[in-house]
Amino acid sequence: MFDWLEHMAQWLVFDVFGMNPEDHLAQALEFFIYDSIKILLLLFIVVFLMGIVNSYFPIDRVKNYLSRKKLYGMEYVMASLFGVVTPFCSCSSVPLFIGFVRGGIPLGVTFAFLVTSPLVNEVAIGLFIGLFGVNTTILYVMSGVLLGTISGLILQKLKLEKYLTPWVKEVLANAERDQERFATEKQPFKQRLPIIWKEALKILKGVLPYVVIGIAIGGLMHGYIPEGFFEKYMDKDNLFAVPMATILAVPMYSNASGILPIVQVLVAKGIPLGTAIAFMMGVVGLSLPEAMLLKKVMTLKLIGIFFGVVMLCIIVSGYLFNIIL
Amino acid sequence: MKHTIQILGTGCPKCQNLTNVVKDVVVENQLDASIEKVEDIVDIMKFNVMITPALVVDGNVVIKGRVPSKEEVLALLQ
Numbered sequence: 001m002f003d004w005l006e007h008m009a010q011w012l013v014f015d016v017f018g019m020n021p022e023d024h025l026a027q028a029l030e031f032f033i034y035d036s037i038k039i040l041l042l043l044f045i046v047v048f049l050m051g052i053v054n055s056y057f058p059i060d061r062v063k064n065y066l067s068r069k070k071l072y073g074m075e076y077v078m079a080s081l082f083g084v085v086t087p088f089c090s091c092s093s094v095p096l097f098i099g100f101v102r103g104g105i106p107l108g109v110t111f112a113f114l115v116t117s118p119l120v121n122e123v124a125i126g127l128f129i130g131l132f133g134v135n136t137t138i139l140y141v142m143s144g145v146l147l148g149t150i151s152g153l154i155l156q157k158l159k160l161e162k163y164l165t166p167w168v169k170e171v172l173a174n175a176e177r178d179q180e181r182f183a184t185e186k187q188p189f190k191q192r193l194p195i196i197w198k199e200a201l202k203i204l205k206g207v208l209p210y211v212v213i214g215i216a217i218g219g220l221m222h223g224y225i226p227e228g229f230f231e232k233y234m235d236k237d238n239l240f241a242v243p244m245a246t247i248l249a250v251p252m253y254s255n256a257s258g259i260l261p262i263v264q265v266l267v268a269k270g271i272p273l274g275t276a277i278a279f280m281m282g283v284v285g286l287s288l289p290e291a292m293l294l295k296k297v298m299t300l301k302l303i304g305i306f307f308g309v310v311m312l313c314i315i316v317s318g319y320l321f322n323i324i325l
Numbered sequence: 326m327k328h329t330i331q332i333l334g335t336g337c338p339k340c341q342n343l344t345n346v347v348k349d350v351v352v353e354n355q356l357d358a359s360i361e362k363v364e365d366i367v368d369i370m371k372f373n374v375m376i377t378p379a380l381v382v383d384g385n386v387v388i389k390g391r392v393p394s395k396e397e398v399l400a401l402l403q
Contacts, residue, residue, distance in 0.1 A: 059375050059390070091337030092376045092390070094366050099375035167367060199391060293335070296366050 002038050009034035024223070032219050035130075036212055039261075040204065043126035043211070047203050050122035051196040053085045059096070062086065067103035067178040076156075079109045080148035083116030084141065087203075090118065090290045097297050101168060104177040108156020115310055116148030119285040123207055123257055131264040140277065143321070147281070147313050154309050163302035207257035214261035221265045228270040241275045242318035246311055249282025259283050274321025281314045328358040328402055333369045334378035342392045343378040350398045358402065 009030050013019050019026035062082040066075055093114060100110040120141050128137040161172060252259075263276045291303050298306070330347060334340025344362060351358050363369055363381075372381060376390030380398070387401050 063375065087390075089337065089339065089376075089390075091335050091339070094335065095369060095377055096375050098366070098370050099373070102370075171370075198394070202392070 002034075005038055005041075006034055009037070028219055028223060032215060035219070036215050039127060039130035039211060039215065040208070042130040043123065043207070044200060044204050046126035046129065047122045048196065048200040050085060050087070050125075051200050052192075054087060055192050055196055057082070057085055059086055059099075063099055063103050063105070064178045066100070066105050066109060075106070075109045076112045076149045076152045077145070079105075079113040079152065080116040080145045083113045083148055084120045084145065086113075086117055088117040088121050090287065090293060093290060094293055094296050097294075098168065098171060102171050102175055104175040106156055107160055108152040108154075110152075111155045111306065112148045112152025114148075115151045115285065116144055118290075119147065119281055120144035123203065124260070124284065127211070127257060127260040131260055132267075136273070139321075143277075143317050144281070147310070147317055151310050151313050154313075155306065158305065158309075160302055160305060163299045163305070165297055165299060168297045210258040211261065214258045218261040218265040221262070222268065225265070225269050241272070242278050242322065243315050245275050245279035246282045246314050246318065249279045250286045250307070250311065251288055252283045272322045273325050274318045274323075277321055278314050278318030281317070282311070285314070286310055326357070328356065329383055330358050330360045330402075331363050331381040332360065332378060333363045333372060333374055333381060335366060335369070336364055337377065339392055340378040343380060343388075346392060346395055347380065347398055350395050350402065353395075354399060354402075356402055 010021075012033060013026055013030040014021050017026075017029075019029070021027070066079055066082070069075075071078060097110060097114065100113065101107070125137060125141060128140055132140075161169070164172065259280060263280050267273055267276050286307055291307065294303050294306075330351070332340065332344050332347060334343065340362075344360075347360060350356070351360065363372075369377065369379075372379065372386055374386055374389055378388075378392065379386055379390070380388040380393070380401075382401055388397075393401075
């Protein structure tokens with residue numbers, strides 16, 4: 001599918017720059033150009049497609065749907081799936097949370113959404129396809145959705161309403177289920193397209209430096225770390241590897257764009273995919289800045305329980321990945 | 326007609342971008358408008374907005390969750 005790009009990169013480096021194809025630096029440069037453009041292209045396509053989906057399922061509509069419908073247990077999966085198509089920005093997590101609570105959506109369902117939304121988003125999916133291929137991406141998306149669903153179910157069972165901050169409890173007491181069907185703007189596709197296109201370009205521009213730097217660092221590591229280097233320390237039989245990776249990851253804060261190209265190299269050099277994915281989920285899904293924001297709506301105890309449950313689920317899925325793959 | 330513009334956001338970079346865009350449009354076109362930033366989450370929630378940043382013109386939420394172009398803002402203010 002990307003042969004033409006490979007040829008183009010070769011032509012650019014070997015013919016236009018006149019570098020020697022035998023030279024290591026030339027090979028590295030050729031690979032870097034090819035890899036960056038391929039990943040950015042895939043990223044743009046995914047961001048654009050998700051933009052179209054999101055344009056028809058804006059967050060208000062999602063909330064209205066979850067609030068209005070009786071879904072008999074399916075609401076956790078639905079909330080988690082909606083989390084995938086909704087672009088996430090940690091600064092919106094608080095307004096989102098309040099909006100859901102106000103709509104009478106159970107706390108666990110809200111958590112299901114909050115867990116999946118940063119974990120599986122358009123940028124992560126785009127990068128995942130470029131770096132790991134379609135099959136691993138599907139696996140990642142599915143486990144992200146499952147993780148949100150199960151975390152949400154567990155958190156609901158724990159009956160955590162009493163640990164909300166007082167003003168949120170008040171919102172909760174006055175919560176009302178939406179009665180009316182949400183009327184989407186009747187805007188023809190032609191009119192939506194330019195806005196979606198511009199948004200996609202803006203997102204791409206925003207993550208561009210991280211992705212390129214990530215790929216460059218990954219490329220360097222690729223050249224210097226010997227094959228199978230990590231297997232000595234982190235093989236599948238090391239039971240501590242997954243929890244360690246998860247715990248290390250939570251204080252780190254990065255959007256998926258910076259961390260993914262590096263994770264890919266780690267996997268290529270022998271870190272088991274499950275351990276790497278647990279690490280990545282910890283970095284992207286849970287972060288200290290987000291915890292600080294959530295303090296507005298949750299007591300520290302609730303934030304602790306929330307992070308604890310999600311971490312536990314991440315660790316379990318890390319083990320599962322390592323067993324299956 | 327004088328417009329009342331409110332920008333809802335808890336202070337993320339996107340909210341800052343939106344503020345800059347709106348300020349530029351108002352200055353460049355010499356519009357008669359007041360700009361207020363709403364940063365407190367309790368106040369933001371009164372507008373029923375779930376994604377920030379949001380732009381409110383004369384009490385109506387017109388943009389949610391994205392930074393519009395200058396042309397778009399200008400059109401909303403005319």
